[in-house]
Amino acid sequence: MIAEEFKQMLGQKSVIRELSEYAAERAKQxxxxxxxxxxxxxxxxxxxxxxxxKLIELASSEDSMAVxxxxxSLGITSVREKVAASLSERFGLNYKKEHIFMxxxxxxxxxxxxxAVVTAGDEVITFAPFFPEYTPYVHGLGAVLKVVPPDTETMQINFEAFEKMFSSKVAAVxxxxxxxxxxAVYSTETIKKLAAFLSEKEKEYGHDIYLISDEPYREIVFEHVDAPYTAQYYTHTIxxxxxxxxxxxxxxxxxxVAVNPDCPDAALIITMCGQISRGIGHNCPPSLIQLAVxxxxxxTADLSVYETNMNILYDGLTKLGFSCVKPGGTFYIFPKALEDDAVAFCKHALKYDLILVPADSFGCPGYFRMAYCIPTEKVERSLTAFEKLAKDYQ
Amino acid sequence: MIAEEFKQMLGQKSVIRELSEYAAERAKQxxxxxxxxxxxxxxxxxxxxxxxxKLIELASSEDSMAVxxxxxSLGITSVREKVAASLSERFGLNYKKEHIFMxxxxxxxxxxxxxAVVTAGDEVITFAPFFPEYTPYVHGLGAVLKVVPPDTETMQINFEAFEKMFSSKVAAVxxxxxxxxxxAVYSTETIKKLAAFLSEKEKEYGHDIYLISDEPYREIVFEHVDAPYTAQYYTHTIxxxxxxxxxxxxxxxxxxVAVNPDCPDAALIITMCGQISRGIGHNCPPSLIQLAVxxxxxxTADLSVYETNMNILYDGLTKLGFSCVKPGGTFYIFPKALEDDAVAFCKHALKYDLILVPADSFGCPGYFRMAYCIPTEKVERSLTAFEKLAKDYQ
Structure with a gap:
């Protein structure tokens, strides 16, 4: 009585994992x-x-159970208070521990x-290129994930397509x-336009529409880049x-999870998170790590290397004829492949020991992703390999 | 568009949490x-x-990313290998990393x-008294949890009731x-009888029936207690x-999770666990903790205090007229209340600052649970309070 749903998923081996395994094998050679x-x-x-x-200090404590x-179930109270205070200070919203779930x-x-805000049958909208794990997250709820095609000129939101795809079934964006x-980093203009559109739709449909803002790269933003804090612009932001x-x-x-304190259901959503944890096997992040963080x-860690690497790659690749929106943050760059089929292109790149990820699974075929969280000297040396690769397409 | 399912759950505040909050308040007074x-x-x-x-040694490592x-997604390979080796050595089954999911x-x-083995519409059977969180675990899958009434004489399995409740819909026990x-610790006789019954039912119904053995207290077993390792007796044990x-x-x-290596689908179940993680927000236990453990x-920690406390309580309580099966392990004891309504009894016990948990939510009304993971001198002093409590019922 093996659950077929998960057995079926085994067939879909992750392209990224396959490539990284190949890279490890090749490194041996x-x-x-x-x-x-x-x-x-x-x-x-x-x-x-x-x-x-701090971690060592905590682990050394005589009071083993305090650590x-x-x-x-909602996280260690003092930790939630500190997270709330830090967010409030940085972004000017009045977060309290009641708005934070670890x-x-x-x-x-x-x-x-x-x-918390999506149930079976609802629609969730996201924007290509997107993190492919969103698919199992949403499908696991019995909801539908709709992906708005990319605006490849700017890598901001393709509002025309988005507005067409929107319906009253959308519970969250x-x-x-x-x-x-x-x-890419969404500009203040993009976030404002998105917020205005969603507010209008909330009125039109008569129900809340949540904006779920996934921000693991929030602290990796490059110089002079406009990087708004989403929750400042839209009440129903999680x-x-x-x-x-x-x-x-x-x-x-x-x-x-931090719910905008101005959201009337903020504290409710947080206490609900404690109930959601039951049954999915979550039950809080590790106490020691909560306390240390x-x-x-x-x-932050010294994140400056990412901007250094990005500049080297952006300059090098555009000089070689690649077209690419200049990243505003993260440690990814996302150029257009030199042939229509990015999978074929990335396969060809292996000839020069360049491990690139085709962006089909990110909802943006014809592009490829590079994670440049590697040593700068290696980034520099890789440009010679890219030169050879580009020549093959001249 | 708040998810009503989880909002409804907020009403059911945990009795245990309520009591422990009361105890904290009372301690202030x-x-x-x-x-x-x-x-x-x-x-x-x-x-x-x-x-x-070991934790401090790991945290001090120069190679930050290795730690x-x-x-x-299945856990750190070296950790899975070590867990498999340790289980094999202790219990004689041939565990390999392929059978372990962290x-x-x-x-x-x-x-x-x-x-991995239960889908919507299936039935899962468990035995009272039982850990109440099993209910959201099973309901979250759209499956039905059936609870076999307790055998309060022995706190082993009530096989008569179990056999009557069994049907072809049962995917897991x-x-x-x-x-x-x-x-209570299930005896070898109990486990053998359970295994034989399930094997017979597998043949009768022509499908696998999994035995999910939840063993967080495996290492807390008292002297001379027969404590079999379940997987040794039944192939489809997880x-x-x-x-x-x-x-x-x-x-x-x-x-x-360790799947019996003799189970034909053992390795399949483990790789499926990696897929199950996607979408439920699990994504591996912390690396540092995996490596340290x-x-x-x-x-083990010095667990001897639990047996000391148990003996003091068992002797003291039975002398005061409480009836109770002598615990074979854990840090719980489970006496019968001195009135039919255990909730009323536990409420009355608060008069003597005894914080006891009525067992209604454990599927065993009329009993109460004591978690004696507290200092021994306090256990000793508490007997005076129990004496006063017992007198009120004479």
Whole structure:
């Protein structure tokens, strides 16, 4: 009596995982330094020293249960208070602990946010290019995920297509800015236009429409880039955050749901998250990690290498004739492939030990994603390989 | 568009939580030492020093990503190998990493095990007294949880009632031994009888029936108690484990699913767990904790205090006229209340600052649970309070 639903999913092996396994194999043959593995979004910089120090201090505590004991189901109260205070100070909204729910990373945050405001039969709209895991998140609820085609000129929102696809069945709109995989950051203009449209539709349909803002890359924004905080522009915003990228600890599974304090149901949604946890096997992020992260909330790892790498790649690739929107943040860049079939293109790139991810699964065929969270010297050396690759298409 | 299903759940405030909040309030008035709080199953002993040392050693590593990086979706490979080796050595089954899936505690393990072998419309059978969180676990799948009434004479399985309730719709049987709340440990005789019955039913109905064995208290078994390892007796066993109690770190959310290696679908179920994780927001237990626990797999915290406390309580309570099956493990004892209505009894006990949990929500009305993971001297002092309580019923 094996559950067929999940058995079927086994067939769909992740392209990214396949590529990264290939890269690991290839590294054994030609040496790790000669494989330009741009496949995996694993941060390449160290956790801040302050985080490690706080973690060790906590672990050394005589009061074992104060550190390793059960967390309340909504998260450790002092941690929620600190997260609320930090968000309020930074973004000017009046967050209290009642608006914060601690989660196992952004995945945990999205799982709860979606369950809180979306039920079976509802529609959720997102925008290509998009993080492919949104599909199982939404399908698992019995809801429908509709993907708005990309605006490849700007990698902002394709409002024309969006407005056409919108209906009264839409319970939530799911955005990801700074964006994986495009690296684009939605501008204040984009967010304002989106907020105005949703407010209008709320009035027209007579029900709330939630904006779920997936922001694990919020702290990786490059110089002079306009990066608005979504919740400031729309009342029914549920912010989903992860410290994975900002603190370089993706394996420690720590993040939160923050509901806009101006949302009348904010506190209700948070207490509901505690109920949603029951049954899905979530039950709070690790206590030790909650407590340690709460000590370094306003810190980040040294993220500057990402901007350095981005500039090298953006300049190098555009010079070689690639077309590409300049990333405003994240550690991704998203150029157009040199042939229509990005899968064929990425396969061809393997000839030069360039591991690139075709963007078909991101809802943007013809493009490819590069995760440049790798050493800068390797990024530089990879340009020679790109030169050879580009020549093959001249 | 708030999801009504979870909003409705908010009404059902947990009795245990309510009592423990009352106990905390009362402690402020009369002093912590004067409140005998038996409500919460939070381990009272420290994590082993070796765990803390390994954790600090790992956290101090120069290679930040090797410690804090993403875990593969089934768990860190070296950790799965070590868990498999430890189980094989201890229980004589040939576990390999292919049979192990790392989870966020037992809750995560149960969420995956149930989803792997139970689908909407199926029935799951469990035995009273039972852990009340099984209800949302099973209902969340659209399946039906059937609870076999208790055998209060022995707190083993009431086979007569069980056999009557069994039907071809049963996809899985869920047991918890050593048991929360009764403290009973299923004997070899019980497990053999259960296994034989299920094997017979598998033949009769022509489909697999899984035995999901929830074993977070496996390491807390008292002297001379017969405590069989369930998977040794039944091929289709899925073992759900948590290190919360054995290592005293319930807040760190670490456990595993182990499928009997002799089960033909063992490796399939484990890879399916990786797919189940997608969408429910699970995504692996924390890397640092996985790595640290793997270093102390065959260790436990000093659990001896639980047996000491149990003996004091068992002797003291039976002398006062309470009837009670002697616990074989865990840190729970489960006496019969001195009046039919255990809720009224527990309310009355508050008069003497005894915080006891009525067992109605455990499917065993008329009984109450005591979690004696508190200091021994407090257990001793509490007997005076019990004496006063018992007098009121003479």
């Amino acid at each position: 030609v040496g790790y330094e000669n494989v330009f593995d741009y496949s995996l979004g694993n941060p390449s910089v160290s956790v801040p020293r302050a985080f490690t120090d 390793h004991g059960y967390s309340p 989660t196992s990373g952004a995945a945990g945050a999205l799982a709860h946010a979606l369950r 799911l955005i990801n800015t700074p964006n994986n995989p495009s690296g 912010t989903c955050y992860s410290f994975s990228k900002s603190l370089s600890l993706p394996g420690e599974r720590i993040g939160y 709460a000590q370094v909330l306003d810190m | 009369v002093g912590y030492e004067n409140v005998f709080d038996y409500s919460l199953g939070n381990p009272s002993v420290s994590v082993p020093r070796a765990f803390t040392d 804090h990086g993403y875990s593969p 989870t966020s505690g037992a809750a995560g393990a149960l969420a995956h095990a149930l989803r 869920l047991i918890n031994t050593p048991n929360n709340p009764s403290g 073992t759900c484990y948590s290190f919360s109690k054995s290592l005293s770190l319930p807040g760190e959310r670490i456990g595993y 793997a270093q102390v797999l065959d260790m």
